[in-house]
Amino acid sequence: MPSALPLGDPAPSDGLLPAQVLDGAAGRALGLYVHIPFCAVRCGYCDFNTYTAKELGGGASQDAYAGTAVAEVELAARVLEASGLPARRLSTVFFGGGTPTLLPAEDLASILTAAIAAWGIEEGAEVTTEANPDSVTPESLAILREAGFTRVSFGMQSAVPHVLKVLDRTHEPARVPQVVQWARDAGLAVSLDLIYGTPGESLADWQHSLETALSYGPDHISAYALIVEEGTKLAAQIRRGEVPEIDDDDHADKYELADRLITDAGLGWYEVSNWARTPEQACRHNLAYWRGDDWWGIGPGAHSHMGGVRWWNVKHPAAYAGRLAQGASPAAGRETLDRDTRAMERVMLEARLQSGLELAALETVGRHEVAGLIADGLVDPAAAFKGRLVLTLKGRLLADAVVRRILPD
Structure with a gap:
């Protein structure tokens, strides 16, 4: 289900x-x-x-x-x-x-x-x-x-x-x-x-x-x-x-x-x-x-995001249709992301892209990990020299592990 x-x-x-x-x-x-x-x-x-x-x-x-x-x-x-x-x-x-x-x-x-x-x-x-x-x-x-x-x-x-x-x-x-x-x-x-x-x-x-x-x-x-x-x-x-x-x-x-x-x-x-x-x-x-742009999600269970506010609709099509028939929003709940959460999500998502993540987006502990990631063959050294974290093929295989290393505990 x-x-x-x-x-x-x-x-x-x-x-x-x-x-x-x-x-x-x-x-x-x-x-x-x-x-x-x-x-x-x-x-x-x-x-x-x-x-x-x-x-x-x-x-x-x-x-x-x-x-x-x-x-x-x-x-x-x-x-x-x-x-x-x-x-x-x-x-x-x-x-x-x-x-x-x-x-x-x-x-x-x-x-x-x-x-x-x-x-x-x-x-x-x-x-x-x-x-x-x-x-x-x-x-x-x-x-x-x-x-x-x-x-x-x-x-x-x-x-x-x-x-x-x-x-x-x-x-x-x-x-x-x-x-x-x-x-x-x-x-x-x-x-x-x-x-x-x-x-x-x-x-x-x-x-x-x-x-x-x-x-x-x-x-x-x-x-x-x-x-x-x-x-x-x-x-x-x-x-x-x-x-x-x-x-x-x-x-x-x-x-x-x-x-x-x-x-x-x-x-x-x-x-x-x-x-x-x-x-x-x-x-x-x-x-x-x-990249964290804005989108509206239409439909039961759909998620939306605007400027750090995220919300989601009721799940069942019948409940969804009922809310709209009454002229009400079908949203079931929402959350406002704080600065730390938005920064963490940026790292998690942009690190997966070929365009990479700006090293400046990392906290000090994360930047200190980059040298080790390069030594382990997980991050492209040329891109890092230019200020971006870009995964190698090995790094893509271990993308979640890379993200855990560059995020603060």
Whole structure:
């Protein structure tokens, strides 16, 4: 089942934001995240806030969801204006899930149209939707492109049938090149998401998936290590001994193989788990998260962030729809990040980027660790000499350990 929401302070029913969010707002980009909380099948490894028809229960409807999301778009526009924030056009929009393309393309288009009407959109803005390979058609992709979408991220995950089966993915591998071509024909940029470390996946299986994905010529690839979340079907299968445990050494071998093959194919890493064919094809929406920009999250369980204030919506689609039907904010709670927390999160996130982290952002104890990190082969010495902490390949494999060393106790 979906993971629990974080603890926090009560959020006001009118959604108004504290004055803190005004500080420097004009200089921060504004993004929009739209959560589509529906899936045809719940994958065994997934703990996202998504629901199948069986799990959804009464009081919520996929058919009515677009109208409910538009209601939050309109509420968000009123809240930002009433809170005194300067008018800003959207720089990025990202539809995630769940499976956004489980909704009709016309519904996704209507949500985007409402968002553009509310805020406007920057010229050349990035507008992405996630999609399963078996949830799109040439016609639906053409509708999305006409509405203003610029990019589609397909959940390929693997090219190996037995790996897809363990992951409970529903598409056939042969479907992926077909949908990539349909997206290209529609004028959309293409990203492919892959997962490595699935129980039973050999190194040869992973190499086959990488080589297959690269043969489709994507603009962008994300490759994530499988994480077993408590409460998921996969966690229960591992606990019962039905599938093998996750192996950290196996993850490391597969990451190194991914970096070598993806780099050889002409894509460059820009974040530990992400590679793009050109810097312009890096996912700008995710970069906005990692750099601490502002974004509003639409949908049940969606998180938002403005100037160090973070909040999250109620989880269930029925509760979410009910709040908005009453004209109230769907926010369940929020937190105001203090200076130390914001500084810590900056280190945790920017250290993962190829552009690196300014050494000046570190406290004295962290700066003193850099020489040791260079000696251990975890940090690029040339970049450090220029005042930035940039991870080596070995450092990317141990990114969490690097961050622990440079943060104060």
